Amino acid sequence: MASIHIPVSVLNLAPIREGRTAKQAIDEMVDLAQAVEKMGYQRYWIAEHHNTPTLVSSATSLLIKHTLEHTNTIRVGSGGIMLPNHAPLVVAEQFGTMATIYPNRVDLGLGRAPGTDMRTANALRRSKNDTVYTFPEDVLALQTYFGPEEQQSNVRAYPGVGTNVPIYILGSSTDSAHLAARLGLPYVFASHFAPRYMEEAISIYRDRFQPSEYLDQPYMMVCLNVIGAQTDEEANLLSTTMQQFFLNVVRGSQFPLRPPVENMDELWNPMEKEMSKSMSSVTLMGSKETIRQQLTDFQEKYKVDEIMAVSYIYDPNKQKRSFEILKEVVDGE
Secondary structure, eight states, X not given: OOOOOOOEEEEEOOBOBTTOOHHHHHHHHHHXXXXXXXXXXXXXXXXXXXXXXXXXXXXXHHHHHHHHHTOSSSEEEEEEEEGGGSOHHHHHHHHHHHXXXXXXXXXXXXXXXXXXXXXXXXXXXXXXXXXXXXXHHHHHHHHHHHSOGGGOOSSOOTTTTTOOOOEEEEESSXXXXXXXXXXXXXXXXXXXXXXXXXXXXXXXXXXXXXXXXXXXXOOEEEEXXXXXXXXXHHHHHHHXXXXXXXXXXXHTOOOOBOOXXXXXXXXXXXXXXXXXXXXXXXXXXXXXXXXXXXXXXXXXXXXXXXXXXXXXXXXXXXXXHHHHHHXXXXXXX
């Protein structure tokens, strides 16, 4: 069986499952990291979300440190650090410290959105100015902080200087594609919840890419949903947990990650269904053979350099099996 030969990674928003606690959600986050490390996944990234009672991913760097501590080889990073919320120097000190303790295992994915509502964003803000617009300068500042001694200014990140923590630009629209291309950095598109501009963003990034000291050629990563199971029918049932997750987003409701249901039409109206499905339209779902075909079709069209998978599955063991299926597909098993 020919393999699709592509590195695969994992993104985790660290959701709380219904009937579980925040502590259990963090333990499950670590448990999943250990499992995908054994499977041979490339990296494990943790998101940043604030004022969301159903997710425990607010102090992202602490969760990354905790995950690094309980794993051995897998790269661990942020998907992403939402830069408007943080002073670049503080980010450089935190990630420089982690890179010093765990050399060559730390990634820094950066986003330009606050990752929350405006009221919470204002509570997080480091200044009264809109720091969303300083994103390009903040990325450059971070590159300097992690760079060699001779390129530093008077303000430096200790530890951080010379750690060369790799930076990835995250995006859900075309704005960040332009920036990643201009800076010659790897680009990660958030197709797992905002697939609308994926095709356009990939084209912009590849067409406008300028080689840099970090990359000779574009490195395109796409984040997508994966629901793998023994059969297509089982995957369809398991996917109702993900559909309820997106229904939460559409409604602005705050339910934890819920068990699968037999019939989603009892829960959503036609408009909610359409909105939820459009958010999750880039999903690999089904048995191993079905996912193999879906991924082959996806790669024939987009030829991305790395897949980052999110899997909203209620049962942690079935979630691990889903990641196992994806890995078996790319390994040609």
